Amino acid sequence: MAVQFSTAFNATTFSATTVASALVVHKFGGSSLASAERFHAVADILLAQPQASAWVVVSAPGDTTDALLALLDAAADQTALEQHWQALSQQLRLLVTRTLSVATAPLVLNQLNSWLADVPVAAQAGRHNDVLAIGEKLSTLLLSHLLQDRGQQATAIDARDFLRLDGQQVQWQQSAELLQQLVQPGFNVVTGFIARTVDGKSITLGRNGSDYSATIVGRLVLAQSINIWTDVDAIYSADPRKVPSARAYRQVPFAQARTLAQLGNPVLHAKTLSPLADFNAELVVRSSYEPEQPGCRVSRQAAIEVQFVTDLADVVLVTFPKSQQVTAEQAAAALQSTVFAVPGDVKSWVVEQKNLDALLSFLGQQQIYPRVSSAQYQAIAWVKPAAKQQQQLSLQAAHWLERQQPAFSFENAELALWLFQPPLSARELTEFHQLLLPSQVRLNVVVAGTGNVGSEFLALLGKQQQAFTGQIELKLAGVFNSRQACFSDDLTVQNWPQQLATAPAYQKQELLDYLAALPSPKVLVDITPSKAFAEGYGDFVQTGCHLISANKQGVTLPLAQYQQISALVAEQQVSWLANTTVGAGLPVQRILQELQSSGDHIQQISGIFSGTLSWLLCKYDGSAPFSEFVTKAQAEGLTEPDPRDDLSGKDVQRKLLVLARELGLTLDINDIELTPLLPEGLEQGSWDEFWLKRDELDSAVAATFATAKAAGQVLRYVATLTVTAEGPKANVQLLSVAPDHPLAAIQACDNVFVIESDWYQANPLVLKGPGAGRLVTAGGIHADLAILARQQMAAAKAARHSQAQAAAWANERA
């Protein structure tokens, strides 16, 4: 396909018949290419991408660059040089033969051998950059041949054939024009790390220069996305090797990412971000070890709440007598190392001791002679969150700092920096991190069903998020209904209706893939009435997610199916909460659980379990047809999506089954005797068909009502479960009761649960209150979510405790 290939630097639009719509750049670092298996894993990742072609930028395999540097260091000593050369040659040849097919490997080996043959000569002649280029050249050759072995079109490109720099400046126009001549269809695999000066000298882009190469290539080809594949799948709030409670972020705003990079963060480098300062491509950090994970996006949105605590060892403070022209950023770029101006004071920079000589000589060339601290420090920086109210240290953190007595403190609105001597230990760093970012677990919440109850649940979620602030983040991670599905990290309680409105159709497989990739803890909240959906619970649970059901279909599936799901729930060690399936927000199941777990035995549960029928039978007075009352109940959100589920008594039958199963009884729905309120045959067909025949219902109810009224009684729809020595007996029926009967004196919509047990025999335990309605039901689902949230907080606390114990134990042993 011929497409336009243009650069942002020239109004000229060039066309290239060979460039496919390759708008993604993938960059793989040395750790992703450390062995034949890793090369194959990288090829798998590339072939799994939706794009038919792509730009790929590669580093040298594994530790090849270190080995080449060691070889160069040994260049003066012929024997040492020979030893390094032998070891490296053997290692690289082995990599080629293990990675490629028998047919392809010889081609690459020939090429590698000719490069290796030149190494000793080039090392002794001081052509260091030619020697260093071998690693990346080999990676491009290996990967492109591997892709060809897999039936793909792939081309190896030496970046020195197009990438031109003048000093630190990329020559965008010239580089784009040269690149234009090299591109081929399929995968273009480009060497990272290396380039040429405008006068043709081979150069390197410094340590981690391959990431920089990737963003340069991204900008040259106007990529939409640049994926930096590395060995971490997130950017952490602190170095997780030192701070085990560091938070993994999935999104980081560009400005904070840049500050982080300037401070020497090992995941992102300052140079890497520079081509993106005014070029709007998405940068994603992803793990080549866990390619199914979404990684971390460096986002243009400023309002993402992230903060970081970084540390940099062995730094000195460099202070200038007066303001001068060179900026810390320029010095960092020239030295290819970390140099940054302290916040609030442009006259002082922090620089790593190991780079001090280079910095002083760079500055000396410009007649700048700064003062250098005699001591070395550990720099600890707090990259503050975007929210103004969170940019102040908490009192606890301030007191902690006071006790630690940093040698220097600097601060502005975005950043605080402290220099410590002696340095903080990993334990102290963890303590400080904990004070700045109290460990907060994120519970990902995916909501199925946005109808009557689902939309109310979502409306309440914002308040619950606030209520749990600082303890656990209730993240809305997905919303869908029978029509559309929105699975995205960008979802919020405010924007879900708009996001869902423009989202694609719901597909179960997409939900499963999303759940599988979503980090734990995660919960699927089922607020649909769908049996088919509930039948998929087993699949959902196997992705490691918890379940909350308002939908009664899952908990009332045929016994074998129900037991199978329960077994999977136990196996996956997840929770299945379904407290709203009976009594809506009334905590009837929890009461039964507590009684049983404390040693009581339930003998009977009876009462009014349908809010809809309770409302209808309280309101109905014969003044209008019964069906008109049904319409009103429907409008108030009290009924099932199809009110015939209420009128047929099936909804009550299901609730009684739920309670029976709560007692550990192995009943099925048909074990519960049912006398429907709905005349026979009316439960068949569509709602519209039923509506045409509603007179049958109206006259049946009118007659029953008149009989009861004549006897001075009221109608109540009653469920009873009795546990007898012969086994359980359960029925659901319409009763006519006297006005002084305990079930007579209720408010419209009330549920009544009468529980008789060993402890509550003569005087049963009674639970009464509204048992239907969108608000009480949504509130009940939130009660389940709160239970789950507390479980997760407790689990995280236990994990932290055991981590702390393990650390203390390790310290003691050390």
Ligand SMILES: NC(=O)C1=CN([C@@H]2O[C@H](COP(=O)(O)OP(=O)(O)OC[C@H]3O[C@@H](n4cnc5c(N)ncnc54)[C@H](O)[C@@H]3O)[C@@H](O)[C@H]2O)C=CC1
């Ligand atoms: N209204 C109440 O007082 C109470 C209701 N419930 C239960 O809450 C659930 C929801 O009730 P309502 O909100 O009134 O229903 P609704 O009909 O207003 O909304 C149902 C939602 O589920 C979605 N949906 C249906 N089938 C689906 C499928 N296969 N996959 C994905 N989405 C699907 C629909 O698109 C809709 O968004 C029902 O199971 C009901 O029994 C539970 C306790 C009380």
Ligand SMILES: N[C@@H](CC=O)C(=O)O
């Ligand atoms: N229609 C149901 C709603 C809750 O489950 C009822 O009436 O109880």
